Amino acid sequence: MAVDARVTARRGFRALAPLRDFLRTESAGGVVLVAATVAALVWANTPWKAAYHAIWSTDLHLSLGRYSFGMDLHHWVNDGLMTLFFFVVGLEIKREATSGHLATRRTLVMPMLAALGGMAVPAVIYLSIAGGEAARGWGVPMATDIALAVGLLSLMARRVPPSARAFLLGLAVVDDIGAIVVIAIFYSKGFTLGWFLLACAAVAATVVMRTVGVHRVVAFVPLGLLAWFGLHEAGVHPTMAGVVMGLLTPAMVAPERGLVDVEQLAAEPHVAPDRSVSVLEWLEHVLHPWSSFVIVPLFAFANAGLEVSTDSLRDALGSVVAWGVFCGLVVGKPLGVMLFTLVGARVGAGELPEGTSRRTLLGVGHAAGIGFTVALFISELAFTAEQQRNDAKLAILLASVASALLSVAVIRWSPSRRGHQSGDAATSTAHST
Secondary structure, three states, X not given: OHHHHHXXXXXXXXXXXXXXXXXXXXXXXXHHHHHXXXXXXXXXXXXXXXXXXXXXXXXXXXXXXXXXXXXXXHHHHHHHHXXXXXXXXXXXXXXXXXXXXXXXXXXXXXXXXXXXXXXHHHHHHHHHHHHHHHHHHHHXXXXXXXXXXXXXXXXXXXXXXXXXXXXXXXXXXXXXXHHHHHHXXXXXXXXXXXXXXXXXXXXXXXXXXXXXXXXXXXHXXXXXXXXXXXXXXXXXXXXXXXXXXXXXXXXXXXXXXXXXXXXXXXXXXXXXXXXXXXXXXXXXXXXXXXXXXXXXXXXXXHHOOOOXXXXXXXXXXXXXXXXXXXXXXXXXXXXXXXXXXXXXXXXXXXXXXXXXXXXXXXXXXXHHOOOHHHHHHHHHHHOOOHHHHHHHHHHHHHHHHHHHHHHHHXXXXXXHHHOOOOHHHHHHHHHOO
C-alpha cells in the first residue's frame, strides 16, 4: 500500500500543468516582492539605515589555495544569485518557444510586435528627455516585471480574457529576451578574450554532453559555474551564463529508462504517455519558487533601499534621468504596445487576442509598464553616478505604482462595469477557470 501511495504521489507530481504552475507562482511571488521592497524602503528610512547599507557592503571571499575570489554581498546577490533568476528566465523562454505562446507564428507575431514596441518607444522617449546627460540609461524603461504584471492581471481575472493574459505573458517573455540582449551587448565592460573563450568552452562542453546523451542535471552544474566565472572575468555580465544554460536545457522527457523526444509526442507537448515530466519542466517547477519567493525578493531588498525624503523627491523632480525613466515606463510602454499591436493587426501580420478590446489592450500595456526587477537590475549597470542611479530607482518605483494604478483604472472602469456586454466581459466569462 505504501508503494502504491508513493506511485500515486509520483504520478500526481508528474501531471504538472506548466503554465498554470508558472502563473500561480508569479502571482504569489509578486506579493512577496512587494513586501520585500516595502521592507527595504522602511529600513533605509529609519535611524538604523546605516546598518542596512553596511550589510550589503560586507565582503565575502572564497579561497582555493592561493587563489581568492570575492565581492561584496550586494554584488553576490546581483551577479551571483540573479544568475539563477536568469536561468529560470532561460527555461521559461525555452518552454514558451517549444510548446507555449511563442511556439507558432500565429501566437508569436503579436506578442513579439507588442514587445518590440514596448521596448523601442520607451527607449526613444528616455533618450529624447535624458539622452544629452545620461544616454546609457536608455535600457532601463524597456523592462517588464513578469511577476508583478501577471499578478496584477490575475487580480482582475474576471475582466481580463485569458487570451489577454496569455498575450501579456508572451510579451513579457520576448521583453526578457530583449533585456538579455541589451545587457549582454551594451552593459558589459572590460572585455577579455581569454576568459570569454573559457566560458565558450564550458558552453560547448554542455552541448557535447547533451549530444552524447548525458541528462543528469548535476553533471552540468560545474560547467554552468565555469561559464559564470569565465564571463565574470571576461567583463560580460555573468548572469548571461544562467540564460545560456537555461536555453540549452533539453525539452526532453526522461522516464525511468531512456529519453523521449517531446516534439514527437502527438498529445500534450511536455508529457509522455506515462505522464513523465520533461527535464525543462521539472527544473522550472523546482527552481521557479526559489526564484520568485527568495532570489527576486532578496534582490529587491538589496536594491530598493532608497532614502525617500523631501530633498530626494525634489532632486528627482529636477532630474532628467528620473523623468526619462518615468515617462518611458508610464507613457512609452502602453503607447508602444498599442501602436505596434494595432499596426500589426491592420497590416495582417497577426490577430489581436480573442475577445480583447482596445481598452483592455491599453490596460495590458499599462501593466507592461511595471518594470521593477529587471529595470532596477539594468539601472545598477547603466549608471555609475550614485545620484543618477538613485533618481532612476525612485522613478522606477513611482512609475511601477503609477502603471499598476492606470492598468486597474482602464480595465476596471471599462464599459463592462456599467453593464454593457463588451467582448472583454463575454470572453472572460466564457473562458475563466
